Amino acid sequence: MEVFGDNSFSSPCNTLGFLQKNNSLDEKGRLAGHKNLLSCDNSGRESWFRRTETDFSNLYARDLLPAKNGEEATMQFLLEVVDILTNYVKKTFDRSTKVLDFHHPHQLLEGMEGFNLELSDQPESLEQILVDCRDTLKYGVRTGHPRFFNQLSSGLDIIGLAGEWLTSTANTNMFTYEIAPVFVLMEQLTLKKMREMIGWPAGEGDGLFSPGGAISNMYSVMIARYKYFPEVKTKGMSAAPRLVLFTSEHQMFSPFVFYFSSDHYSIKKAGAALGFGTDNVILLSTDERGRVIPADLEAKILDVKQKGYVPLFVNATAGSTVYGAFDPINEIADICEKYNLWLHVDGAWGGGLLMSRKHRHKLNGVERANSVTWNPHKMMGVPLQCSAILVREKGILAGCNSMCAGYLFQPDKQYDVTYDTGDKAIQCGRHVDIFKFWLMWKAKGTIGFEQHIDKCLDLSQYLYNKINNREGFQMVFDGVPQHTNVCFWYIPPSLRGMSDSEERREKLHRVAPKIKAMMMESGTTMVGYQPQGNKVNFFRMVVSNAAVTQSDIDFLVDEIERLGQDL
Amino acid sequence: MEVFGDNSFSSPCNTLGFLQKNNSLDEKGRLAGHKNLLSCDNSGRESWFRRTETDFSNLYARDLLPAKNGEEATMQFLLEVVDILTNYVKKTFDRSTKVLDFHHPHQLLEGMEGFNLELSDQPESLEQILVDCRDTLKYGVRTGHPRFFNQLSSGLDIIGLAGEWLTSTANTNMFTYEIAPVFVLMEQLTLKKMREMIGWPAGEGDGLFSPGGAISNMYSVMIARYKYFPEVKTKGMSAAPRLVLFTSEHQMFSPFVFYFSSDHYSIKKAGAALGFGTDNVILLSTDERGRVIPADLEAKILDVKQKGYVPLFVNATAGSTVYGAFDPINEIADICEKYNLWLHVDGAWGGGLLMSRKHRHKLNGVERANSVTWNPHKMMGVPLQCSAILVREKGILAGCNSMCAGYLFQPDKQYDVTYDTGDKAIQCGRHVDIFKFWLMWKAKGTIGFEQHIDKCLDLSQYLYNKINNREGFQMVFDGVPQHTNVCFWYIPPSLRGMSDSEERREKLHRVAPKIKAMMMESGTTMVGYQPQGNKVNFFRMVVSNAAVTQSDIDFLVDEIERLGQDL
Known part of the structure; x- marks a missing residue:
C-alpha cells in the first residue's frame, strides 16, 4: 500500500x-x-x-x-x-x-x-x-497565498524555495570556510553587492546575515558602542558614561504593533539587552506621515548633552512597520556628523527599494550611514530568514565580537582564514541564510527584484486610489504612501452618520478586530490592524507577495465591506 | 530539452x-x-x-x-x-x-x-x-558523510530533512499563533517534554528555540540579570553593582577552538554583548578531565565578594566542546544555593544524553538548574539550526524581554494571545526550528534518540579502546571519555624515539595540521584538531552521525596513519 x-x-x-x-x-x-x-x-x-x-x-x-x-x-x-x-x-x-x-x-x-x-x-x-x-x-x-496580507514577509518564491531545500540538504553552518566554502563566498559577494547598492565606495565594508532584523539592529548598537567606547567590551558598561540611543516613535507604537513585524521594538529591545536600559532609548517625534522630525532629534541631543549624558547612536527608519515611512536620512546624517553620532539605517522593510531606480530616492543619504539593516526576506520576497547587517567600516565587526587576539595563532590552516566568519558573529554557529537569496538574485537579476518592487508599489497605489474617496473608507494619513503600506479605517454604515465622539471612537476601535476575526474564521484573506497613538484600530495593508494582482486588492476591499457592513 | x-x-x-x-x-x-x-x-x-x-x-x-x-x-x-x-x-x-x-x-x-x-x-x-x-x-x-567527524553537528537525518523541506515550504515565523498555529503548539509541547526530561516538576517552566547555543546561553545571562536586577532593563547596567559571571576555562581554550563549535566562547561573548565586560567573566579551573573544580568556584565567589563585586551567574558545562567533559552539577548547585547565584547548565552538546537511561546520570543535578541550553542539532542529529533555551521559572522570559506592559491592551484578538511568543524573544521574527525536531521525535520516539546516543557513545568507546594502547597514538587525558569526544595525538614514527623536548613538542604541534590539510586535499575524511593550554595540537574526534560504523572509525585511524607516517 x-x-x-x-x-x-x-x-x-x-x-x-x-x-x-x-x-x-x-x-x-x-x-x-x-x-x-x-x-x-x-x-x-x-x-x-x-x-x-x-x-x-x-x-x-x-x-x-x-x-x-x-x-x-x-x-x-x-x-x-x-x-x-x-x-x-x-x-x-x-x-x-x-x-x-x-x-x-x-x-x-x-x-x-x-x-x-x-x-x-x-x-x-x-x-x-x-x-x-x-x-x-x-x-x-x-503565507504565500495571493490574499495573505498579514505580514511584511509574504509570498512563496519558487527559486527561493528550491534554495531552501538545497540549504537544508547541505545542512552546514557559516562558521568557517572549511565547512561552508561555497556559502561563505556567496555571502561575501552578495554583501558586497548590497553595499554597492547602498553606495559605499567600491562596496567596501563588512557585514553578516543574521537571524532577523532585530538581531541586525542589535549588532548596529553593539558596533557603535565598540567604536566609541571599545573598553566596554572588556570592562562592561560601567566603563562608559550614560549612553543614549535615538529612534523614531514609530519604531514602537502601542503594544499591538508587535504582532506585525520584527522591527518596531528592536532598538528598545537592544537597549534592554545590551545594558543601556530602555530609559536611555529616546523616541523621536514624527510628522503626520510618521517621519522623524530632524529638529526634534537635534533638540533631544542637546537636551541629553545638557544632562551630562552621551548621545551615541541614531536609528533612521527606512520603511516603518505601520506607515511605511522613510525618515529623512540626509538631514539626520547632517546632525549625526555635527554631533559625532553613529548613524544606523533600519531598512529591514524599506531596504529593498534600493533595488528600484524609481523608488530608491526614498533612501537618499543611506550612503552616509555607518551601518544598515536590510531584510531581503521582507520586501524582496526571499524565504524566511534572510536579514543582513551591513557596516561601512571594515574590521570593526570582528573587533567588536572577536574573542581572540586576531589570527596570530592560526598559521596552521592550509587556507586563508580571513574567510572564516565565526568570530565576527555573536552567534558562533550560524544558519546558512545566503543561498536562497543568492540563487534568487542569479535567477531574477537585479532587474527582476526591481520589477517586483515596482509592481508591489504600483499595487499599493492602486489600493490607495481605489479607497481614497470610497464611501466607508478613510485614510489614516493623507497622501500617497511612501512604501506599500496603506493604512485605513473601514467605517460601517452604522457609524457613517455619527459625528466624532468618544462613543463613535470606541465603536470604530472594535470594527477592525471584528472584521479580522471573521476573516480568519472564514479563511478568505488576512490583513493586519492596530491602533497608533490616539488613532483607534485601523487596517494596515501591505504588499510584498509577487502573486498579488489588482483582483486580490479588489477582493480585500470587497471582503472588508462584506464582513463589516452590519457592524 | x-x-x-x-x-x-x-x-x-x-x-x-x-x-x-x-x-x-x-x-x-x-x-x-x-x-x-x-x-x-x-x-x-x-x-x-x-x-x-x-x-x-x-x-x-x-x-x-x-x-x-x-x-x-x-x-x-x-x-x-x-x-x-x-x-x-x-x-x-x-x-x-x-x-x-x-x-x-x-x-x-x-x-x-x-x-x-x-x-x-x-x-x-x-x-x-x-x-x-x-x-x-x-x-x-x-556534513552527513559517515566519515565527516569535523563538527559536533553532523549527519543527515532523512526525517529531519523532510521536516526542513516542509518548514521552508510553509515559510512562516514563530511570532504569533495567528500565523504559525501548529508550529507554536509543537514548540510548546516539545519544550515541555524537554523540561520533563530535565526533571522539572510536571515539565513546568518556559523556553524558546533560538538561533543556536550562543544565543541560548545569552538568554540565560539576560534572564539571570533580570531576576536579580530587574531595573537594569530600564536603567541599564549602571543600576546594578559590578556583576560577575563564572564559567569553565574549558568553555574558552585557545583561539583554535572556535573553529569547532558554537559554545566555548558563548558566555564570554554574552558578557561582552550584554554590557558585563569580559573582565567580569571569570574562568573556573578544571581537573585533568576538563571538569570544573567546585572548590575553585567557591574560592572565586568569595574572592569576588571580598572585592565588593556581586557574583550573579554560574555556567556549568554539560559536555564541553573539546574534552566532552561534564561539570559536577550537583556540587556546583550546592554552591549556587549557598550564595544565591543563578545556575545555568550549558548542555548544548551534552543535553542529548538526557535521552539515554544509560548516560543521563552524567547530568545529575540538572534539575536544580535555573536554566538549561540544549541543542538537538548537535548530539541528536537534528538538522541545523535547533537550539533550546529552557527556563525553570515561568513568566520570567517574557518579563525580561517584553517591551509592553503585559497583555492588558489586547482584548480584541479572538484567540488566547498567551500563545503568541513574539514578546518573549530578543528577536521578534523567529525562524521555525521546531518542526523537524518534532517530526523526528514522532518518527523515532524517545527510544530512537536513546538508541542513537547509546550507539554513538559505544563507537567512541570503540575508538578509545582501539587507540588507547596502539603504537603511535597517545590519549590527551586518561580514562574513558564522558561524551563521544576522544582526544589524541598521532605520533609519527620519526618522533616516537625522541624524548620530550621543546623540539619534539614543536614538531608534534605541526603534525595534526599537516595531516588535516592532507585529509582535506584528498577529501577522504575530516576531523578537528586544536591545542589546549600547554598541550600542543591534538585531534578531537566526535561522533554524532547515525551513519557512522566501526569501519569508519577504523578508516579514520588508518587514514591518519597513512597520511602521517612520513611526517
Missing part, C-alpha cells in the same frame, strides 16, 4: 487532485481514503512519480538511510514528501483555496481528526509521519 | 547514475553532457520522474508560479531540484564518494569550470540555475 491520498495531485485516476476547485481545507486527507488509489497505473501525462508497492505503515525512520538497503525506502519517502509539498505549492497560488483553516489552540491541542501533537516514547510509522506532514500544512497558514 | 544529466540517478539509460561507484567529485555535471539522455523513455522500475520536453534554457524565474500557466514549469523545475537533492542524499551515505572536494577561496572565486558566483543585473535561465545548484553541492562539504 502507498500513501498518495488526495495530495496525489497528478494522478490521472485521482479525482481529488489539484484541479479540483473545492476548498482544500475540506479535504479528508486521512489514510482511509487512500486504498482505492492502489490500482492506478503509472502511465499518462499527469503521473510524475513511479508508483511502487511501498507500504509505509510497516516502515519506520530506522528503515531509512543510513540503514542497510535503506535507499529505496528513503527515496520513496522523500518523493512522497515532495508530492505533499508540491501540492501545497500549487494550492498556495490557487485563489479557490482558503488562506487558513482557523482553529483555537485548545482545539488543535485536543487533536483534530486524529492529528495528535503529543510526542511519545515509541516511534510512529512513516505512514503516520506523512499524514502528520499533511496535517501540519492543512492547519497552518498559507 | 531537459537537464537530468548525471544526477539522474534512477534513469535506466543513465549510465552515470548513483550506482556508479566512481567518486562523484569527478563528475562533469555540465550541460553538454545531458543531451544524449533525451531519448530515454519513461518505463522501467528506475524511472521516478516523468520525462517531459521541458527546455529550461528558455525558461526563467518569471515563468514559474505565480506566472499565468506557470504550474507545469514550476513542477518540472522543483522535480529537477529534487532529483539533484535526492542524488546528493544518496551520495552522502556512499563511502566511495569523497567528503569534500577542497578548493581555495581564490580558486572558487575565479570560477571553477564555469561555476560563476558573481551576481548580475540580468536573469539567468533555469537551466543555469539548476547547474548552479549542482555546483553548489559539488564544491561543498558533505
Whole structure:
C-alpha cells in the first residue's frame, strides 16, 4: 500500500487532485481514503512519480538511510514528501483555496481528526509521519497565498524555495570556510553587492546575515558602542558614561504593533539587552506621515548633552512597520556628523527599494550611514530568514565580537582564514541564510527584484486610489504612501452618520478586530490592524507577495465591506 | 530539452547514475553532457520522474508560479531540484564518494569550470540555475558523510530533512499563533517534554528555540540579570553593582577552538554583548578531565565578594566542546544555593544524553538548574539550526524581554494571545526550528534518540579502546571519555624515539595540521584538531552521525596513519 491520498495531485485516476476547485481545507486527507488509489497505473501525462508497492505503515525512520538497503525506502519517502509539498505549492497560488483553516489552540491541542501533537516514547510509522506532514500544512497558514496580507514577509518564491531545500540538504553552518566554502563566498559577494547598492565606495565594508532584523539592529548598537567606547567590551558598561540611543516613535507604537513585524521594538529591545536600559532609548517625534522630525532629534541631543549624558547612536527608519515611512536620512546624517553620532539605517522593510531606480530616492543619504539593516526576506520576497547587517567600516565587526587576539595563532590552516566568519558573529554557529537569496538574485537579476518592487508599489497605489474617496473608507494619513503600506479605517454604515465622539471612537476601535476575526474564521484573506497613538484600530495593508494582482486588492476591499457592513 | 544529466540517478539509460561507484567529485555535471539522455523513455522500475520536453534554457524565474500557466514549469523545475537533492542524499551515505572536494577561496572565486558566483543585473535561465545548484553541492562539504567527524553537528537525518523541506515550504515565523498555529503548539509541547526530561516538576517552566547555543546561553545571562536586577532593563547596567559571571576555562581554550563549535566562547561573548565586560567573566579551573573544580568556584565567589563585586551567574558545562567533559552539577548547585547565584547548565552538546537511561546520570543535578541550553542539532542529529533555551521559572522570559506592559491592551484578538511568543524573544521574527525536531521525535520516539546516543557513545568507546594502547597514538587525558569526544595525538614514527623536548613538542604541534590539510586535499575524511593550554595540537574526534560504523572509525585511524607516517 502507498500513501498518495488526495495530495496525489497528478494522478490521472485521482479525482481529488489539484484541479479540483473545492476548498482544500475540506479535504479528508486521512489514510482511509487512500486504498482505492492502489490500482492506478503509472502511465499518462499527469503521473510524475513511479508508483511502487511501498507500504509505509510497516516502515519506520530506522528503515531509512543510513540503514542497510535503506535507499529505496528513503527515496520513496522523500518523493512522497515532495508530492505533499508540491501540492501545497500549487494550492498556495490557487485563489479557490482558503488562506487558513482557523482553529483555537485548545482545539488543535485536543487533536483534530486524529492529528495528535503529543510526542511519545515509541516511534510512529512513516505512514503516520506523512499524514502528520499533511496535517501540519492543512492547519497552518498559507503565507504565500495571493490574499495573505498579514505580514511584511509574504509570498512563496519558487527559486527561493528550491534554495531552501538545497540549504537544508547541505545542512552546514557559516562558521568557517572549511565547512561552508561555497556559502561563505556567496555571502561575501552578495554583501558586497548590497553595499554597492547602498553606495559605499567600491562596496567596501563588512557585514553578516543574521537571524532577523532585530538581531541586525542589535549588532548596529553593539558596533557603535565598540567604536566609541571599545573598553566596554572588556570592562562592561560601567566603563562608559550614560549612553543614549535615538529612534523614531514609530519604531514602537502601542503594544499591538508587535504582532506585525520584527522591527518596531528592536532598538528598545537592544537597549534592554545590551545594558543601556530602555530609559536611555529616546523616541523621536514624527510628522503626520510618521517621519522623524530632524529638529526634534537635534533638540533631544542637546537636551541629553545638557544632562551630562552621551548621545551615541541614531536609528533612521527606512520603511516603518505601520506607515511605511522613510525618515529623512540626509538631514539626520547632517546632525549625526555635527554631533559625532553613529548613524544606523533600519531598512529591514524599506531596504529593498534600493533595488528600484524609481523608488530608491526614498533612501537618499543611506550612503552616509555607518551601518544598515536590510531584510531581503521582507520586501524582496526571499524565504524566511534572510536579514543582513551591513557596516561601512571594515574590521570593526570582528573587533567588536572577536574573542581572540586576531589570527596570530592560526598559521596552521592550509587556507586563508580571513574567510572564516565565526568570530565576527555573536552567534558562533550560524544558519546558512545566503543561498536562497543568492540563487534568487542569479535567477531574477537585479532587474527582476526591481520589477517586483515596482509592481508591489504600483499595487499599493492602486489600493490607495481605489479607497481614497470610497464611501466607508478613510485614510489614516493623507497622501500617497511612501512604501506599500496603506493604512485605513473601514467605517460601517452604522457609524457613517455619527459625528466624532468618544462613543463613535470606541465603536470604530472594535470594527477592525471584528472584521479580522471573521476573516480568519472564514479563511478568505488576512490583513493586519492596530491602533497608533490616539488613532483607534485601523487596517494596515501591505504588499510584498509577487502573486498579488489588482483582483486580490479588489477582493480585500470587497471582503472588508462584506464582513463589516452590519457592524 | 531537459537537464537530468548525471544526477539522474534512477534513469535506466543513465549510465552515470548513483550506482556508479566512481567518486562523484569527478563528475562533469555540465550541460553538454545531458543531451544524449533525451531519448530515454519513461518505463522501467528506475524511472521516478516523468520525462517531459521541458527546455529550461528558455525558461526563467518569471515563468514559474505565480506566472499565468506557470504550474507545469514550476513542477518540472522543483522535480529537477529534487532529483539533484535526492542524488546528493544518496551520495552522502556512499563511502566511495569523497567528503569534500577542497578548493581555495581564490580558486572558487575565479570560477571553477564555469561555476560563476558573481551576481548580475540580468536573469539567468533555469537551466543555469539548476547547474548552479549542482555546483553548489559539488564544491561543498558533505556534513552527513559517515566519515565527516569535523563538527559536533553532523549527519543527515532523512526525517529531519523532510521536516526542513516542509518548514521552508510553509515559510512562516514563530511570532504569533495567528500565523504559525501548529508550529507554536509543537514548540510548546516539545519544550515541555524537554523540561520533563530535565526533571522539572510536571515539565513546568518556559523556553524558546533560538538561533543556536550562543544565543541560548545569552538568554540565560539576560534572564539571570533580570531576576536579580530587574531595573537594569530600564536603567541599564549602571543600576546594578559590578556583576560577575563564572564559567569553565574549558568553555574558552585557545583561539583554535572556535573553529569547532558554537559554545566555548558563548558566555564570554554574552558578557561582552550584554554590557558585563569580559573582565567580569571569570574562568573556573578544571581537573585533568576538563571538569570544573567546585572548590575553585567557591574560592572565586568569595574572592569576588571580598572585592565588593556581586557574583550573579554560574555556567556549568554539560559536555564541553573539546574534552566532552561534564561539570559536577550537583556540587556546583550546592554552591549556587549557598550564595544565591543563578545556575545555568550549558548542555548544548551534552543535553542529548538526557535521552539515554544509560548516560543521563552524567547530568545529575540538572534539575536544580535555573536554566538549561540544549541543542538537538548537535548530539541528536537534528538538522541545523535547533537550539533550546529552557527556563525553570515561568513568566520570567517574557518579563525580561517584553517591551509592553503585559497583555492588558489586547482584548480584541479572538484567540488566547498567551500563545503568541513574539514578546518573549530578543528577536521578534523567529525562524521555525521546531518542526523537524518534532517530526523526528514522532518518527523515532524517545527510544530512537536513546538508541542513537547509546550507539554513538559505544563507537567512541570503540575508538578509545582501539587507540588507547596502539603504537603511535597517545590519549590527551586518561580514562574513558564522558561524551563521544576522544582526544589524541598521532605520533609519527620519526618522533616516537625522541624524548620530550621543546623540539619534539614543536614538531608534534605541526603534525595534526599537516595531516588535516592532507585529509582535506584528498577529501577522504575530516576531523578537528586544536591545542589546549600547554598541550600542543591534538585531534578531537566526535561522533554524532547515525551513519557512522566501526569501519569508519577504523578508516579514520588508518587514514591518519597513512597520511602521517612520513611526517
